[in-house]
């Protein structure tokens with residue numbers, strides 16, 4: 001009797017493990033941790049919690065990543081902020097290198113925009129240096145969407161941050177004589193060379209603000225389009241044109257490519273007053 005119950009139980013367990021292996025693996029990204037410098041166990045626990053909460057925040061906002069995420073930590077003591085530097089790794093693996101000062105609290109790490117920004121980058125393929133404005137605009141727009149969805153900032157705070165950063169970028173663009181009269185997408189590579197990163201990032205974010213607004217006026221959203229893109233197409237490795245076409249296809253209309261034409265052809269910093 002006991003034996004029968006146990007063997008049934010065992011079969012059930014094996015069945016459950018089998019199902020988890022088959023479906024769990026494809027549905028949930030694993031985070032692969034690497035510690036490139038010395039960290040105490042307490043520091044490791046805090047840093048793992050920070051990144052795991054952000055990954056799950058993004059997965060709840062959009063959907064599960066269809067690949068594992070490789071996260072490496074480098075130690076930077078005595079810094080003024082918890083994450084003085086971070087970058088994505090896009091060749092062969094999908095990952096992020098975080099340079100962190102572990103003296104900061106978990107709350108300080110969660111209040112910082114770096115993790116939502118870097119992890120948002122991984123939602124779309126690497127598009128090459130010449131399209132950095134698009135990738136950075138996307139991650140900059142998404143970072144506050146994700147923080148608001150994780151309830152780390154309010155929707156009002158999110159709007160205020162968009163407003164102040166975009167206004168600052170617009171003023172800097174007008175002051176930069178070498179780009180001021182040019183369409184943004186054409187001027188962006190020179191902004192990058194001149195290391196005017198916030199101007200490039202937040203000018204790019206206007207594209208996503210505009211696209212999301214138009215999608216929402218049609219009962220859609222960037223969030224919903226991304227959810228479908230992640231599920232069907234993220235691992236196909238699109239280039240810039242391929243990505244924009246795919247997003248148009250999912251949206252059922254040319255929202256993304258029309259907005260791209262504006263970025264390429266309309267002179268000056270992208271118009272944003274009507275979006276905020």
Ligand SMILES: [Zn+2]
Nearest residue numbers: 117121136139
């Ligand atoms: Zn970035």
